[in-house]
Amino acid sequence: MSKLKGNLIFGQSGGPTSVINASAAGVFIEALKHSDTIENVYGAHHGIAGILNEDFFLMNEEDSEELELLKYTPSSALGSVRYKLADPAKDDTDYKRMLEVFKKYNIRYFFYNGGNDSMDTVNKISQYMEEHGWEMRAMGVCKTIDNDLVGTDHCPGYGSAAKYVATTLTEVYQDATVYDSPQITVVEIMGRHAGWLAASAALARVAGFGPDLIYLPEVPFTVEQLYKDVDKVLEKKNKVIIAVSEGISDADGVFLAESIGAIEVDSFGHKQLSGTGAVVEDLLKERYDVKIRTLEFSLMQRAAAHLASATDIEEAFNCGAVAVNEAVNGKTGYMVGLKRNYDTAAYDVSYALIPLAEVANAEKAFPSEWINEEGNNVTDDYIDYALPLIQGETEMPKINGLPRFAKLKKVQGGNPTSYLDRA
C-alpha cells in the first residue's frame, strides 16, 4: 500500500492539562521521522481557529531539544480555542474554508488534541472531507483532566491532575489540622459533570491523609445529607476535610453554584462553574460555629506540570506518536486512547483506536459501583484503578530553581488572515 503523501497539521483544543504538550511532542517528534511521507509538520495557532485563519507554525523549524521540553511544559504551547464548528448540514461555511486551506497547503494529516467536544470536531471535519473527496487522515488524541471520555480506560491529563489533587491534599491536611480548635476545610475540585477528578482526592488516603467526605456530581447533593455527614465526622474528631466537585447539583440537575453568583456560559454552551466551595462554606456556616476555610485548586490542578505523573507524561506522548503511526499506516476517523489489561498484577496499558463517533459528545460518568453506600466517598476499587496513574515523577528541568519550559520559535508556516474575527 502506498502511503498518503502530504503535510500534517496538529491543533490543541479545550481546557489545558499538564501534559497536552506531551501529546504534541509525540505527534511532532514522530511525524518528523516520517519525512518520506509527511513533508511539512504544522502546529495550528489556537486550534481550529488557526486552520481557518491560515495561522500555523512550521514545526520542522523547531529545535529537537525544545520539542522534547514540551513534555514538561503545561497548558497548550500552540494556544487553545473554544470555537465550536456548526453542524455542517446547517452551515458548512467553516468546513468549506477548511477544505480550501487543506487543499492550499496539501494537508493530508489532521490531528486534534482535546476532549469530547474536540473529538466531535475532528469527526465532523473527517466526514466532511470524505464527502467532498479530499483524501486525508483525521485522528483525535484524547486529553482531559475530567477523565470523562468513553472508549478509553483513562485520559491523558487525568493522572497528572489527580496527582496534583492527591499530593496537595496530603499537604493541606497537615495545615488544616494543625490547631487544636475545630476546623472544617472545603476543597473545590474541577469536574463539571463527572466526579473523576474530585474522586482523586481519595488517593490522599493511601498516604494516610484522605478527606473525610467527597461529593461528586454523580450523587444528588442535599443540604440535609451534608449536615448529617458533617455531624457524624464531628462526633469523632474536631477536624473535617471535605472535597467537593465544582459540579455538584441537586436531584433536578441544578448546579449548587447556580444558586449564587453569575454563571458564565462559554461558546459550547457549557456553564463555567466556580464558587461551589464558597456555597458549601455558606451552608456550613449556617449550622456550625467553627472555623471554616475554603480552597479552590483552580487553574493549578490542570497546570501544575511540576507535579505531573511520569506515567501520564509517557502515555500522553505515546498517544500522539501512535496517532501519527496509525495514520501513516492508513487509519482515519479514530481517537487514540488507552486500553488496560486488568488480568496482570502490574499496571499494563496499550494504545487503542476508538471510532470518533463513539467518543464525540459522550461523557463517561464516575461509576456508581465505586461510590460508597452513603454517597459521600469512593471505594477502594477506585483507588486500585487510579493509583497507577499518578506514579512516577516528572523530569522537568529547572533553571534558577524555576521550571524551564519549551521555547518555540513559532516560525509562521501559513499566511494569516482574519477569516475569524478573534478580537
Next chain:
Amino acid sequence: MSKLKGNLIFGQSGGPTSVINASAAGVFIEALKHSDTIENVYGAHHGIAGILNEDFFLMNEEDSEELELLKYTPSSALGSVRYKLADPAKDDTDYKRMLEVFKKYNIRYFFYNGGNDSMDTVNKISQYMEEHGWEMRAMGVCKTIDNDLVGTDHCPGYGSAAKYVATTLTEVYQDATVYDSPQITVVEIMGRHAGWLAASAALARVAGFGPDLIYLPEVPFTVEQLYKDVDKVLEKKNKVIIAVSEGISDADGVFLAESIGAIEVDSFGHKQLSGTGAVVEDLLKERYDVKIRTLEFSLMQRAAAHLASATDIEEAFNCGAVAVNEAVNGKTGYMVGLKRNYDTAAYDVSYALIPLAEVANAEKAFPSEWINEEGNNVTDDYIDYALPLIQGETEMPKINGLPRFAKLKKVQGGNPTSYLDRA
C-alpha cells in the same frame, strides 16, 4: 564553664510553613546529641498550650529516620497554637503555671519556633524566669512565610513559600494566556502587612513569566491606579496577570477586603468579607468586559513541601541546631536568624543571634527602594535578594507517588491536664 544540665522543651507556634518541621528536626537531632547535658527532649503539643497543660511528647523515643523526615513534612508536626500570653505585669497566672511546669520537669532549655508574636512570647517567658530565679536558656527560632522579622536577612519558611508562588505563577501563566481572547488573571498571595511574599511573584519573570502588576501592602491601593495600570497593559497585549497581596489597603490603612465593596450578602442574607482577590476582580469587572479569573494560593503556599527550597530546608534545620548549640554554650534570650554576606558573588549566609527584644512584635516592611516608581511592581534588586532563597529541590521521599511524611510516635512525656480549656 559547667553546662546547665536539665531537660529541653520545644514548641511550634503561629501559621505553618513548609519548613517549620525542619527547624524542629534541627532542634531535636542536635539536642539528642547532647545527652550529657540534656536528658529529656520534649516536644510541646500545640506550643505554649502544651506546656501549660503538661502535654508534651518525649522525642527521645522517636526513630531517628522519622526525625529526619520532619525536614520534608509541612506544617507543625507537634501542633501549633495562637494563644497569646498576657503581659506578666498585669496577669502573671500563666507565667506562674509555666514556672511550676518547668520546675516539675526540670526544663532548663526552652525553644520556640515562630514569628514576631512568638518571639515576644519567648522574651516574656525568658524575663519572667530570670526574675523568679529559674535558671534556663530560652531561644527563639525564626520562621514565617511573611519574611517580616527584623534583625535577620530573611526568615526560614519564606524561600519555600516564594518558590511555590514563583513556580506556580510560571505554570498558571501558561494556562492564563492560552486562549486568543482577552483575559485578566488575579492571583491573591498571603501577607497581611508586609509585601514580601506577594513580591516573590516577580521571581517568575526570571523564567520569563512574571506578572504584569504586583500590588503590595506597602503602597496605598487606589482603584484609579488599578484602572490606569490595567489600561496600560491592555494597550500592549490582551492578557493581564496581576499579583495582589491579601493585605493591600488604602492610604488610611483600611484593608481593601474591608472596604465597602468587599461586603457581600450571601444567599442566606449574611454579610461576608470576601477575599482581596475577589474584590479586585469585582473592581475590574466594573470596567473591563473581558474574562477575569481569580486564584487564591491559600494554604498551598505555606504547605506545599513538595516545592520547598533545599536552601530553605537546610537553613531552617540549621537555625534549630544552632539554637541548641548556642544555648548549651550558655546563650539565652536570642532569636537565631540569618546573616548574609553581600560582598561575595556566591550566596553566603551564616547564623546570627538577635536579641529577642529587638525582634518581638516588630515588623519589617518590604523596602520602598525595591518598589518601582509606579508602585505596581518590584525592582531587580529584589530579584537579586530573593532568587538565591528558592534554589535547590527538596529530597522529599515519595511512596505510591505521594509524599511520605514523618510519622511520630508521640509518646506522652508529661501528665496532661486541662489547665487551658482548649475546646
